Amino acid sequence: MSEFSLNLTDEQLQIKDWIHEFAKDVMRPAAQEWDDREEFPWPIVQEAAKIGLYGIDFIMNAMSDKSGLTMPVAVEEIFWGDGGIGMAIMGSGLAAAGISGNGTPEQVIEWVPQCYGDANDVKLGAFCVSEPDAGSDVSSLRTRAVYDEAKDEWVINGTKAWITNGGIANVHVVVAAVDPALKGRGQASFVIPPGTKGLSQGQKYQKHGIKASHTSEVVLDEVRVPGRCLLGGKEKLDAKLARAREAGRTGEAQPAMKTFEATRPTVGAQALGIARGAYEIALDYAKERVAFGKPIIMNQSIAFKLANMATQIDAARLLIWRASWLARNGGFKNAEGSMSKYHASETAVRVTEDAIQILGGYGYTREYHVERMHRDAKIHTIFEGTSEIQQLVIARAISGLRVE
Numbered sequence: 001m002s003e004f005s006l007n008l009t010d011e012q013l014q015i016k017d018w019i020h021e022f023a024k025d026v027m028r029p030a031a032q033e034w035d036d037r038e039e040f041p042w043p044i045v046q047e048a049a050k051i052g053l054y055g056i057d058f059i060m061n062a063m064s065d066k067s068g069l070t071m072p073v074a075v076e077e078i079f080w081g082d083g084g085i086g087m088a089i090m091g092s093g094l095a096a097a098g099i100s101g102n103g104t105p106e107q108v109i110e111w112v113p114q115c116y117g118d119a120n121d122v123k124l125g126a127f128c129v130s131e132p133d134a135g136s137d138v139s140s141l142r143t144r145a146v147y148d149e150a151k152d153e154w155v156i157n158g159t160k161a162w163i164t165n166g167g168i169a170n171v172h173v174v175v176a177a178v179d180p181a182l183k184g185r186g187q188a189s190f191v192i193p194p195g196t197k198g199l200s201q202g203q204k205y206q207k208h209g210i211k212a213s214h215t216s217e218v219v220l221d222e223v224r225v226p227g228r229c230l231l232g233g234k235e236k237l238d239a240k241l242a243r244a245r246e247a248g249r250t251g252e253a254q255p256a257m258k259t260f261e262a263t264r265p266t267v268g269a270q271a272l273g274i275a276r277g278a279y280e281i282a283l284d285y286a287k288e289r290v291a292f293g294k295p296i297i298m299n300q301s302i303a304f305k306l307a308n309m310a311t312q313i314d315a316a317r318l319l320i321w322r323a324s325w326l327a328r329n330g331g332f333k334n335a336e337g338s339m340s341k342y343h344a345s346e347t348a349v350r351v352t353e354d355a356i357q358i359l360g361g362y363g364y365t366r367e368y369h370v371e372r373m374h375r376d377a378k379i380h381t382i383f384e385g386t387s388e389i390q391q392l393v394i395a396r397a398i399s400g401l402r403v404e
């Protein structure tokens with residue numbers, strides 16, 4: 001167990017500076033182009049892979065840090081650079097987390113590297129839970145996985161909605177109902193290996209923000225995968241289903257929920273990076289822009305807005321660092337992961353909107369980045385648990401009651 005400290009180690013400070021350089025020199029200048037093109041920014045992700053920022057080694061290094069702070073520090077800098085390209089760099093991490101959270105050590109070794117490829121041949125991963133009729137309510141998944149005992153294969157059918165890297169990923173991790181009567185406790189996660197027949201990309205969504213990140217439907221039509229693609233293995237699943245049938249509940253978290261719990265502070269760090277980026281632009285602008293004969297920051301209404309932005313950003317970072325540390329050191333006690341994601345996402349939306357206001361007409365155009373940052377910030381109150389779902393999780397944790 002490591003002590004909680006706000007002092008980053010020399011290594012963490014080096015990582016922060018190294019990523020900041022990439023964010024400043026490569027991501028920021030390319031951000032508007034990829035937002036306009038609304039395409040996956042392959043050349044930028046390849047550059048990130050070449051310097052070792054996108055890839056299995058970087059993830060393993062961040063994951064092995066006992067303080068838990070390397071990941072949020074890194075992610076804040078990436079998203080300071082740009083939310084859309086940031087998501088393109090981070091999107092595979094969800095699939096990797098789904099495999100690490102539910103798979104055996106052998107499955108982790110086999111599949112996680114395939115979510116990234118290497119610097120010369122970049123690959124992606126996708127984590128497929130949401131469906132057209134099941135987003136927040138992940139216990140109602142309709143995608144079915146049926147075991148074909150004679151062939152030791154799983155047959156999967158269904159449609160997944162809003163999937164980051166859906167259809168363009170090398171490895172898709174799919175959460176499906178094995179026993180729908182057991183709702184969330186009757187679900188399992190499967191790896192769909194590259195090139196598996198029956199998996200295809202459905203519609204590609206046109207989005208409000210994070211446009212450089214690819215989001216699509218994933219259609220699963222009689223997809224057959226070998227038994228070894230069931231994450232955690234058949235024995236563990238059978239035992240879990242038996243317990244759920246006997247007791248009505250196992251007390252174990254659903255597979256998708258386990259992944260989301262572990263990744264929430266990281267998603268908070270994404271929102272934090274966008275918020276800080278917009279705040280810094282607004283602060284510089286407010287010192288430079290003269291109206292009525294003085295810099296606009298000399299007006300309390302502008303200066304106090306900036307004071308609030310700075311305070312909320314720091315509060316978000318403290319919540320994220322606490323949650324990230326707890327995730328590695330003893331686990332969450334009072335929904336601290338949800339608190340951090342909830343506060344950081346709402347802060348990012350407010351801060352980026354205030355930044356537009358401070359920049360006035362310039363803020364509303366594409367010239368100063370803050371308009372794009374506002375659009376990119378908004379997704380954080382929606383994916384990986386909406387703000388309402390975070391409040392529900394927190395309310396249940398603090399009350400001990402099943403608040404609906």
Ligand SMILES: Cc1cc2nc3c(=O)[nH]c(=O)nc-3n(C[C@H](O)[C@H](O)[C@H](O)COP(=O)(O)OP(=O)(O)OC[C@H]3O[C@@H](n4cnc5c(N)ncnc54)[C@H](O)[C@@H]3O)c2cc1C
Binds near residue numbers: 207382
């Ligand atoms: C760009 C993007 C990328 C995404 N990437 C992925 C991905 O990679 N993998 C994946 O599996 N999914 C992904 N998603 C899906 C995302 O996680 C869902 O959209 C999200 O969970 C919300 O589900 P929903 O859209 O069905 O909304 P709904 O669940 O229908 O919610 C609609 C509204 O009702 C509210 N609401 C619902 N239930 C309650 C309740 N009990 N109490 C109070 N309010 C409630 C919600 O907060 C929301 O405001 C992505 C979505 C987007 C837009």
